[in-house]
Each structure stands twice: as C-alpha cells, then as structure tokens.
Amino acid sequence: MRPSFHSFRIFRNLFFQQTPQPQRRGLSGAAMRLVQFHRHGDKGGIRVGVEQGDGGLGVVDLKAFDPSMPSTMRELLELGDKGLQCAQRALASGQCVLQRSDIRLLSPVLAPEKVVCVGMNYRDHCLEQNAPIPEEPIIFSKFPSAITGPYDDIILPPESQEVDWEVELAFVIGRRGKHIKEEDALSYVAGFMVANDVSARDWQMKRNGKQWLLGKTFDSFCPLGPALVTTDAVKDPHSLGVRCLVNGDTVQSSNTDQMIFRTEALVAWVSQFVTLTPGDVFLTGTPPGVGVFRKPPVFLKRGDVVECQIDQLGSVINKVV
Numbered sequence: 166m167r168p169s170f171h172s173f174r175i176f177r178n179l180f181f182q183q184t185p186q187p188q189r190r191g192l193s194g195a196a197m198r199l200v201q202f203h204r205h206g207d208k209g210g211i212r213v214g215v216e217q218g219d220g221g222l223g224v225v226d227l228k229a230f231d232p233s234m235p236s237t238m239r240e241l242l243e244l245g246d247k248g249l250q251c252a253q254r255a256l257a258s259g260q261c262v263l264q265r266s267d268i269r270l271l272s273p274v275l276a277p278e279k280v281v282c283v284g285m286n287y288r289d290h291c292l293e294q295n296a297p298i299p300e301e302p303i304i305f306s307k308f309p310s311a312i313t314g315p316y317d318d319i320i321l322p323p324e325s326q327e328v329d330w331e332v333e334l335a336f337v338i339g340r341r342g343k344h345i346k347e348e349d350a351l352s353y354v355a356g357f358m359v360a361n362d363v364s365a366r367d368w369q370m371k372r373n374g375k376q377w378l379l380g381k382t383f384d385s386f387c388p389l390g391p392a393l394v395t396t397d398a399v400k401d402p403h404s405l406g407v408r409c410l411v412n413g414d415t416v417q418s419s420n421t422d423q424m425i426f427r428t429e430a431l432v433a434w435v436s437q438f439v440t441l442t443p444g445d446v447f448l449t450g451t452p453p454g455v456g457v458f459r460k461p462p463v464f465l466k467r468g469d470v471v472e473c474q475i476d477q478l479g480s481v482i483n484k485v486v
Contacts, residue, residue: 195249196258196398199356200224201238202268202390211271213241214263215256216392217324220479224268227252229261233343238274238393240463242339242355249395273316273358273393274337276442280307280387282362284377286450287423302434305446307362308382314361315390315481317459319371321467322383325365328465328485331418332409332473333450334402335360336428337393338445342435350432353441355393357402359481360448361388361409361473366464368458389446391479399477403427406476407452408452412469421475 195277198216213236214224226235227241231251235241241248255261259482284303285291291298313319321328339355357362364382369380394404402421409417426434456463465471 181308185215187450188449194397195253195395196251197252197395198392198398199238199241199252199273199395200393201271201273202263203271204263204268204417211236211275213238213252214268215252215257215320217262221265221338223262223264223382224396225255225258226261227255230255230258233400234472239277239318242337242443243266244424245340245443269314270391272312272315272389273391274389274444274446275312275336276309277312277446278309278442279439279445280312280430280448282306282310282381282448283426283431283450286425287419287452288425289419289423289453290451290455293458299425302431304435305377305381307378307387310384311382311387312386313483314386315388315483317388317472317483318385318486319361319363319474319483320383320385320486321465322365325367325380325383326464327457327462329364329366330409330411330416330465330471330473331362331364331455332407332449333360333362333448334405334407334421334424334475334478335449336447338432338447339443341440341442342442343431345432345436345441347429347433350429351396353432354394354396354428355443357399357475357478358389358393358474359391359445359473359478360449361471361481361483362448363387363465364457366454366462370457377429388481388483390481394478409454409475410433410472410474415452416456417452419454420431422447423452442461447449 363386365380474480
C-alpha cells in the first residue's frame, strides 16, 4: 500500500521535531502592504504602490519614486529582493504619496501565470458536506481572467442560478522554484491577501461532468486584495481569523489554524508537478458556512454585498450585480 501524503508529513514532523531548522520568511525581510492601482483619470495605467500605515493612509507611488521600477506587481516580484528593497526605501521616504481618494485599488496581482486552488482544506467544511477528510491536497484552478479587484462588482452570469461565496486565505509566489522543500517553502512566498472563491454550484456539482473549473471561473469570480501583505508583515498566517458576511450577516467564521494543509505543504506539493513563478496565486480553501450546504440552500442575488475579512490582511467588499 502506498503511504499517504498526510502520513508522510506526520512521520517527517515527528522525526525532525528535535532538530528544528530555521526557516527564512519572505523575500527581503520587508514588512509592507503592496497594492496595484489606477489613478482616477489615468485610463489603463496600472501602478504599484506601498500603503502607509495599516492601509488607512496614503499610498506611495513606486514608479514616481523610482522611474526604473516596473508598473505591475508581477514584474516587481520578478525583480526579487531588489524590487522589494526599493519599495522599502520608497515607503521610508514619505515621498510620492497619493491620497486614497485619488486612486482605485485593483487586485494586487493581475494576469498571473497560474491561479492554484485547494478544495476541502478545512475539516469542518468537509463535514458539512459529508465528505471524507482528504489525505492529499485537492488541487484545481481558476482562469486568471476571473480575477477582479477588492471593491469591484461580482457579476451574476445568466448561465447560473446557484452562485455562492467562499472566503479564503490567498498567497502569492515571490520567486521561481520547482521541487521546493516544505521547510524552505515560506521563502518562496511574497505575501498574503484575502480572496473570495465565488462559485457557481450548478456548474461545479451538476454540469460539465462535475469538473469544477467552469463553475469556478466565470468573469469576476475571484476578488482579491485589498493588498499583498508581505510574509514578514504577517505574524502567523496560520492563526488568522477568517469571516464572510453577506449583507452584514456573518455566514462564515473560522480560523486558518483549522486548515488541513498549510502554506508550506501546499507549496511543496504543487511544486512537484509544476514550476512556480513570481505572481502565481494560491487560494487555500474555505471554512464551513457556504450557501450550498445550508438547509435550505442560499445563493447570492443581485444587490447583495459580500465582505470577506481576514485578520491582519483586511477586507474585500463586492456588490453582486
């Protein structure tokens, strides 16, 4: 019998628990909140910025501070430590600051090479659908065209009558890697953000041969943001409160410590199959409380407002239209 991935992890953790190895966190040791934005009136111009404070103050325009810097987050991450160190200098300078009222926040990452999603990664989410606890990560994907901004609308497609919410912790790859060791995995992670894995349950569960892709990847079905919070700015990504509210009512409430497979395990697992590149987005699964498993089921309708919150990261707030 082939040993399970879960069993291997337990054995490895027991074997090495007396000789823990220090793990590098993040890319440059920089604690920042990075954003992508448009300036109002600047048609099509994408910029990268650094938020002042905890996100409630202004945004430093990185390219205005240093014209040699790129205009997109993916390009910034491809520069590695050089790009993040420049962002640190820009933030410390207090120069080239834009007021929040002058900009529109976009998804922190646009057009990634990959959007990697994890299914059934919370035990209670498995229990609410009478599904077995997975012994290996369940991986699927969304097309990058599903990505939308933290405050943009979720568009109800006429092809679906069963659109649902899923608050999720997301993370972004910061450097290229293949066959990454679990103990090294956090050094490949640029940072974390909030995601809503919007899902058309009829297409996910009943249509398309019950393959999940089409039900997960309608336009606007992946709100991300509000910022890419660098790994060193997050005290413990696996001890964060996670909540989803619909029209102000809490429908999901959990903690990332309930995840079955954590960030490090997911990076190591997926990098066995594909090369991870800067800008790749991972959605790590949703806790219990989704609409489809309520009795009776509840689905989103036009006019609803969905707010996904994660401690230390912020909120994405999207109106359903």
